Amino acid sequence: MMRSYQFNAVKAPLVTHEGPAPKPGANDVVVQVKAVGICGSDAHIRNGLMVTSKRPITLGHEIAGIVTERGANVSQVDEGDRVVVDYMISCGRCQYCCLGKDNLCVNGKAIGFDLDGGFADYVAVPAANVVELPGGLPFEQGAIIGCAVATSFHATKIAEVSLGEDVAVFGLGGVGSHAVQWAKLRGARNIIGIDVVRKKLEFAKGFGATHAIDPLSEDAAKTIAEITQGKGVEVAMDFAGQPASLNSAINSAARGGRVVIVGRGPREIPISPWAFLRRELQMRTSSDHLRKEIPAIVEQVRAGRMDLSSSITARLPLESVNEALDALEEHGSEHLRIVVMP
Numbered sequence: 001m002m003r004s005y006q007f008n009a010v011k012a013p014l015v016t017h018e019g020p021a022p023k024p025g026a027n028d029v030v031v032q033v034k035a036v037g038i039c040g041s042d043a044h045i046r047n048g049l050m051v052t053s054k055r056p057i058t059l060g061h062e063i064a065g066i067v068t069e070r071g072a073n074v075s076q077v078d079e080g081d082r083v084v085v086d087y088m089i090s091c092g093r094c095q096y097c098c099l100g101k102d103n104l105c106v107n108g109k110a111i112g113f114d115l116d117g118g119f120a121d122y123v124a125v126p127a128a129n130v131v132e133l134p135g136g137l138p139f140e141q142g143a144i145i146g147c148a149v150a151t152s153f154h155a156t157k158i159a160e161v162s163l164g165e166d167v168a169v170f171g172l173g174g175v176g177s178h179a180v181q182w183a184k185l186r187g188a189r190n191i192i193g194i195d196v197v198r199k200k201l202e203f204a205k206g207f208g209a210t211h212a213i214d215p216l217s218e219d220a221a222k223t224i225a226e227i228t229q230g231k232g233v234e235v236a237m238d239f240a241g242q243p244a245s246l247n248s249a250i251n252s253a254a255r256g257g258r259v260v261i262v263g264r265g266p267r268e269i270p271i272s273p274w275a276f277l278r279r280e281l282q283m284r285t286s287s288d289h290l291r292k293e294i295p296a297i298v299e300q301v302r303a304g305r306m307d308l309s310s311s312i313t314a315r316l317p318l319e320s321v322n323e324a325l326d327a328l329e330e331h332g333s334e335h336l337r338i339v340v341m342p
């Protein structure tokens, strides 16, 4: 028997469920969950802003743990292996998968959105979806690699942040704060973090931001123009998904700059194509991550280039998952990532 925490109804707490532990299909492994990150998407699902394809469903898609059982066809993974779970399941056969754009797979499914996820003692996942977590890396860091750290990594690749460029990061939560670190690793010059929560500005500075702006006390675009001697930033990334943040990102971009949309808020945002045309801006979007990026990220963390040691701002037992969701959602929340542990 095992515990799981299921989403059953919008705007209601996840429900405790006791049931048998999952059995692996022929191509699956069962992972004993050691740590699961709480993502904004989990809160959005509970709120009705995002939908799952079934109900009830066990949420949780930032998963790390130990393989305890494997299906008949599985040979590349062993029982006892420490792993990060890639929550995105792609088919490997459609035209997008064949192009290496498996985040756009037409047959794509996601663990914790379409299939039962990691807010549980055990989870069954395809063996192709686990990536080895080296012994020196804690499970809590492995967990957040699966979404927060991967989404920001992919976004800075889509943005093509390059040596010596100026970058603005709007929204410094679990995803945006890591984009600051990736931008630094990619050799950005000025890295300007923007958020309304003072504590998140402090974290961003610790992660390598050269400047921090609270848009409630100053006009972000104006300050960014001053920092860059009137030029603006080559890359303006929006992780907040709010009308103010996206429009501010557009207004902060240098001529010919890239505006990258990553975060999605609850409301549609009207934007003017003329704002793009005048300065020949590019609008880019970044969704999730690619399969091959997960092992690449694990290697960056293992090698000590990417530091996740201060990314987790709270650790709670699995049974406190609803409190963890509440804490992330709280107005003015100072959390980057909260991890729950069975």
Ligand SMILES: [Zn+2]
Pocket (backbone or CB within 6 Å): 039, 040, 041, 061, 147, 148
């Ligand atoms: Zn997520």
Ligand SMILES: [Zn+2]
Pocket (backbone or CB within 6 Å): 090, 091, 092, 093, 094, 095, 096, 097, 098, 102, 104, 105, 106, 107, 108
């Ligand atoms: Zn596919």
